[in-house]
Amino acid sequence: MIHENSFGIDKKGHLTLHGVNLVELCEKYDTPLFVFDEVKLIENFNRISSAFSALYPKVMVCYSIKTNNNLAICQTLKENGAYAEVASELDIHVALRAGFGGENIIFDGPMKSKETLKTAISKQIRLINVESLTELNRVNAVAGELGVKQAIGFRINPFKEPGIFKYLSLNKLVTAAYCNLGSRFGFSIKEAYSAVQQATKLKNLKIEAIMAHPYRVSTKVLLPMMRELYRNFGVELKYLNIGGGFNPGGARFIGNNDLIKDFLRRKIGLKSKLAENRNITNIESVAKSIVNEIKQGLEDLPEPTIIVEPGRFITSASGILLTRIDHVKNAGGYKWVMVDAGTNLLPRFGAIEQRKISVANKASKQPEEEINVVGPLLYVEDFINLKTFLPKVSEGDILSISDCGAYTISRSTQFLHPRPGAVNLDSNGNVKLIRERETPEDVLYKDKTI
Numbered sequence: 001m002i003h004e005n006s007f008g009i010d011k012k013g014h015l016t017l018h019g020v021n022l023v024e025l026c027e028k029y030d031t032p033l034f035v036f037d038e039v040k041l042i043e044n045f046n047r048i049s050s051a052f053s054a055l056y057p058k059v060m061v062c063y064s065i066k067t068n069n070n071l072a073i074c075q076t077l078k079e080n081g082a083y084a085e086v087a088s089e090l091d092i093h094v095a096l097r098a099g100f101g102g103e104n105i106i107f108d109g110p111m112k113s114k115e116t117l118k119t120a121i122s123k124q125i126r127l128i129n130v131e132s133l134t135e136l137n138r139v140n141a142v143a144g145e146l147g148v149k150q151a152i153g154f155r156i157n158p159f160k161e162p163g164i165f166k167y168l169s170l171n172k173l174v175t176a177a178y179c180n181l182g183s184r185f186g187f188s189i190k191e192a193y194s195a196v197q198q199a200t201k202l203k204n205l206k207i208e209a210i211m212a213h214p215y216r217v218s219t220k221v222l223l224p225m226m227r228e229l230y231r232n233f234g235v236e237l238k239y240l241n242i243g244g245g246f247n248p249g250g251a252r253f254i255g256n257n258d259l260i261k262d263f264l265r266r267k268i269g270l271k272s273k274l275a276e277n278r279n280i281t282n283i284e285s286v287a288k289s290i291v292n293e294i295k296q297g298l299e300d301l302p303e304p305t306i307i308v309e310p311g312r313f314i315t316s317a318s319g320i321l322l323t324r325i326d327h328v329k330n331a332g333g334y335k336w337v338m339v340d341a342g343t344n345l346l347p348r349f350g351a352i353e354q355r356k357i358s359v360a361n362k363a364s365k366q367p368e369e370e371i372n373v374v375g376p377l378l379y380v381e382d383f384i385n386l387k388t389f390l391p392k393v394s395e396g397d398i399l400s401i402s403d404c405g406a407y408t409i410s411r412s413t414q415f416l417h418p419r420p421g422a423v424n425l426d427s428n429g430n431v432k433l434i435r436e437r438e439t440p441e442d443v444l445y446k447d448k449t450i
């Protein structure tokens with residue numbers, strides 16, 4: 001099994017990316033190692049950007065910095081025309097360091113401290129999407145102190161009351177925390193109208209946007225609201241921000257129910273489906289249906305700029321993680337392949353995230369055995385992949401794990417191991433170190449002795 005696109009296999013049977021032998025790369029930079037394909041990164045950005053701008057004249061693609069906050073990655077995206085979506089003081093810092101000016105940054109997130117708002121407003125951030133009345137008043141106060149009028153949007157919670165479904169959840173708080181009304185994200189539609197009315201009286205604010213996330217549900221609530229605000233409240237919005245959530249495919253999120261279902265499949269002699277691939281979203285048709293919906297929904301309203309906030313779609317498939325097999329252990333009737341990258345580098349949202357794996361030094365070999373790839377951490381769930389078919393593997397082999405570009409570097413921890421380095425590969429096969437491997441002393445960098 002090999003990766004697609006710019007990957008190849010050289011004479012030694014080694015996996016290459018833009019002609020660079022990935023096994024040799026591991027010898028030079030050690031493992032684990034993140035490798036970013038600059039071509040793929042730019043291609044993903046251009047794809048989502050042109051999918052929208054081919055159909056609509058005013059579009060801002062605001063890259064969600066938190067999905068991968070590596071400076072070089074952010075810088076590449078900036079140089080290729082991205083705007084940035086930030087959600088913390090750290091994100092703002094990264095975006096500014098990567099070269100985004102305040103006018104190219106929009107600020108989201110359910111908790112924006114006064115200090116962070118001061119930074120944002122003094123850096124002339126283009127838009128702050130507020131999520132509560134406390135925040136609304138805070139932005140107004142900080143803008144007043146700084147003597148400016150700040151452009152704001154309102155984040156609307158697009159979810160409906162769960163109705164009968166709320167009785168199906170054993171834990172109401174967890175359901176609310178995720179989405180639904182009553183979660184901490186944004187205003188309900190009802191609250192939003194009263195918040196807009198309050199905001200019209202606050203003299204340091206300009207109401208310019210409404211926003212919701214993820215895009216799948218956002219247009220349904222934002223368009224009627226935009227019409228209502230225009231016709232009945234006299235508010236003309238400059239931006240319609242439909243959030244992110246564009247599924248890049250690739251990594252598959254597997255929950256406990258999927259594991260149980262798969263276990264039962266195997267019990268009755270069916271093949272495991274855990275390692276199956278997810279299809280890549282057809283972003284062009286997604287953009288087409290969104291833009292059609294927006295054009296129709298606007299009716300006679302002036303055309304706003306559409307803001308989209310993709311993260312995973314841009315970065316996920318652009319990164320791979322190279323890891324070395326430490327040893328292979330047979331236990332309990334399973335084959336456990338122990339590698340030097342753990343889930344501290346691939347923190348997950350589901351119980352397991354299955355990614356496609358290739359054996360970089362045996363790239364021309366056919367899969368022949370079912371294995372479980374596990375990391376070096378001491379907790380039970382340190383699974384990289386379960387029930388995946390690979391060529392016969394042994395100690396020292398290099399595995400290449402696909403779709404590791406989003407929520408990996410930015411969410412990784414130093415639990416048990418310093419974090420790995422990262423390199424960028426361009427179309428000519430030039431390799432550039434974009435993050436140095438950490439040493440144990442880096443982990444202790446801010447610690448003090450008694």
Ligand SMILES: Cc1ncc(COP(=O)(O)O)c(C=O)c1O
Nearest residue numbers: 064213244245246309310311312
């Ligand atoms: C407000 C907001 N915008 C954008 C994103 C990026 O989402 P994705 O990477 O799924 O496109 C997120 C992710 O959770 C988000 O919360």
